[in-house]
Amino acid sequence: MSVSQCKLNVPVEHYLATQLTLEQFEEKFLRPGHPVVLQGVLPNLPLSKWTMEYLSKTVGNNEVNVRGKTDQADYKTGKSYTIRQTTFQEYVDDLKRKTHRGTTSYMAVQNISKTFPQLQEECILPNIIGKIHNSPFLWVGHKGHYEYCHYDPDASMLMMIEGEKQARLFSCSDHENLYPNPLGSKGKTIQSQVDCDNPNMNKFPKFANATCHYCTLHAGDMLFIPAFWWHQITSLTDSVSANAFFGDSGVDKYISRILEPPVYTAFKHWLTNVIEQNRSFASFERTLERLHLCVENLILKQFHEVAQESHIKTLVAEILLFLGLEKLPEFKGGGKHPPPIKIRGLRWR
Structure with a gap:
């Protein structure tokens, strides 16, 4: 055991x-x-x-x-x-x-x-x-x-x-x-x-x-x-x-907590793993153009949490660092909703 x-x-x-x-x-x-x-x-x-x-x-x-x-x-x-x-x-x-x-x-x-x-x-x-x-x-x-x-x-x-x-x-x-x-x-x-x-x-x-x-x-x-x-x-x-x-009960208690040590290291790995799952897809460039909103939507869908603006900025900065980018590409328009950050390979849920 x-x-x-x-x-x-x-x-x-x-x-x-x-x-x-x-x-x-x-x-x-x-x-x-x-x-x-x-x-x-x-x-x-x-x-x-x-x-x-x-x-x-x-x-x-x-x-x-x-x-x-x-x-x-x-x-x-x-x-x-x-x-x-x-x-x-x-x-x-x-x-x-x-x-x-x-x-x-x-x-x-x-x-x-x-x-x-x-x-x-x-x-x-x-x-x-x-x-x-x-x-x-x-x-x-x-x-x-x-x-x-x-x-x-x-x-x-x-x-x-x-x-x-x-x-x-x-x-x-x-x-x-x-x-x-x-x-x-x-x-x-x-x-x-x-x-x-x-x-x-x-x-x-x-x-x-x-x-x-x-x-x-x-x-x-x-x-x-x-x-x-x-x-x-x-x-x-x-x-x-x-x-x-x-x-956690509440609108943002969960995301607030997991953005703090010692959980944050594991959460950051989870987030960058999902980003890497999406990186090779053609839609990823459009995701980057509206990354702030895409991250906000991911948190809402996965955790039913309304993340604070400071949370979103922290996560966007982590993604940019992971991708080796200094800034996001300019939004070129096209579509009311940005492509979702999908969890790829999720089976039979």
């Missing part, structure tokens, strides 16, 4: 969520960026009954997107995977029979409202989750599945419904020690090149300086994962879980 090659291994604190209001949760855990296992709430919510058996009866015929080749090294370092469409029941049948396809597949990040509309009325989230950014999602995996180490640009609440998982988390302060994949890597997350089960210390020597925060999650537990914290999750049994991506 812990990682012997790391400098320190620290167990994640457990806390009774029933003792927390939204304001107390944000003050004690969300804003400081402090991971915690929360207990005592999930078993009382309707989604706690979403076992594989229940889901098979309720949404077994629904089409789902399933990742393949998840046993490969390129998956364990977040570089590549395949996607196939199947029904939920067919996927679970493969998983339970432990076929080769079942043990090399993962039903990940399935948008509940789009993929399982029958579950919407039961999808009541804990009231300590603040402003939703994008979610909720359902995950079903086989025993032994290793989900690559990565970080998200949002806080996340991982809710264990059936089975057990182990989690390893690393602070955004350990950004360089986790060796992110090269800039321009596809998707919304930033992936680590380190396989936490078998780290190559010759290739990634700074991983020895990292601090691993670890825990085991049982059905009914919720793990709060702070935004921009690296996390690697392994299924200890066949498992069902859900998660929600969220941020």
Whole structure:
């Protein structure tokens, strides 16, 4: 569960969520960026009954997107995977029979409202989750599945419904020690090149300086994962879980917070990764012409935040520095709306 090659291994604190209001949760855990296992709430919510058996009866015929080749090294370092469409029941049948396809597949990040509309009325989230950014999602995996180490640009609440998982988390302060994949890597997350089960210390020597925060999650537990914290999750049994991506309450509290140390280094890397994803497209010149508005729109779309003028100026300056530009190209007109800064390669959200 812990990682012997790391400098320190620290167990994640457990806390009774029933003792927390939204304001107390944000003050004690969300804003400081402090991971915690929360207990005592999930078993009382309707989604706690979403076992594989229940889901098979309720949404077994629904089409789902399933990742393949998840046993490969390129998956364990977040570089590549395949996607196939199947029904939920067919996927679970493969998983339970432990076929080769079942043990090399993962039903990940399935948008509940789009993929399982029958579950919407039961999808009541804990009231300590603040402003939703994008979610909720359902995950079903086989025993032994290793989900690559990565970080998200949002806080996340991982809710264990059936089975057990182990989690390893690393602070955004350990950004360089986790060796992110090269800039321009596809998707919304930033992936680590380190396989936490078998780290190559010759290739990634700074991983020895990292601090691993670890825990085991049982059905009914919720793990709060702070935004921009690296996390690697392994299924200890066949498992069902859900998660929600969220941020601080308010109109600009989230973006204000992540523009401060120690989160800013990780956020800047995330932002420049998205810029690099767009750099080769013909529309990028028009994006640069109206970069101020494009960045403002990106923040609004991804985080539902109205960024302050000072925030936008800071981010535009970072992008110019990254691109090696002293100033932006002149706007030549053409179109009411500028081209969006797209997250490229985002699959099945």
